[in-house]
Amino acid sequence: MQISSRFTLAVHIIACIDTFKDEYKVTSDFLAGSTNVNPVIIRRILGQLKAAGLVEITRGSGGAAIARPLDQISFLDIYRAVECIENGELFHFHENPNKECPVGRNIHLVMDDRLHRVQCAMEKELSSITLEDVQKDIKKVL
Amino acid sequence: MQISSRFTLAVHIIACIDTFKDEYKVTSDFLAGSTNVNPVIIRRILGQLKAAGLVEITRGSGGAAIARPLDQISFLDIYRAVECIENGELFHFHENPNKECPVGRNIHLVMDDRLHRVQCAMEKELSSITLEDVQKDIKKVL
DNA sequence: TTTATTGTAATGATTTATGTTACAACATGA
């Protein structure tokens, strides 16, 4: 199963907030226009980004702003903010393998560390990419 | 979203086939017993593993066997055999970002390469782990 | 021919993702 579009959407949102911060009040409706996604979806993701300390949102008068320098916001920060993974585990196990069977009894023991290595490799790469990298490229295109 | 338990289940299945190949005829019912998963689910996964050339299945008389040396079966082989990911892309994008918006127009351009790097890091790690590694540990426990 | 097994269709329950409407809470300017 693919990783939810909430992640790419969240990156898009932060890129938008930064790009238009001086020209527009960046509201959920504004962001809905750029992403072609329902404003409520935007607000939900903004809420998660806010909970993670990545953005600030002004209630009532409206508008979102980025809460820290872009070079201090990594893809991993965003991924963790919006991806609701059970216990933070990337891989899902079948429940209740048979404890009577030597394989069923030990399948976790022999896989957990290895799967953790895989997850770490992915997260390490995610953490090496910042929103500043992305914004540099966007500004280059403009 | 987590990666489907089909993956860990498939590893479990291959580990079982190898562990019990000399003592039992390893049928879908037998594997269902070790995994605590419905035999039809097992057969579907076995079918995917067979399509990927990882196992051989005997119809009628029954029983599964491993099709190549365990050190030539990596986690990546199994992952690709059972994970049905659209176009092989790990990350999912929201459809139709607004082409009128400079961010919407370029979001793919500035993210695709980077996300590809993340996916490669994960797949590289998956490819470095073989079923032989797993079986060594299982035999160590027995 | 009997038996055990695989391959697969059909169906259902559950979960997750995403979209949508609606509205109270809130901030601000008139």
Add this chain to the structure above:
DNA sequence: TCATGTTGTAACATAAATCATTACAATAAA
């Protein structure tokens, strides 16, 4: 104070994916 625009969130709907389960034809071998 009031009107307006916005956020936060509940409620509900739809679609897709996962996993389970029953059923049965096709197959192989005793």
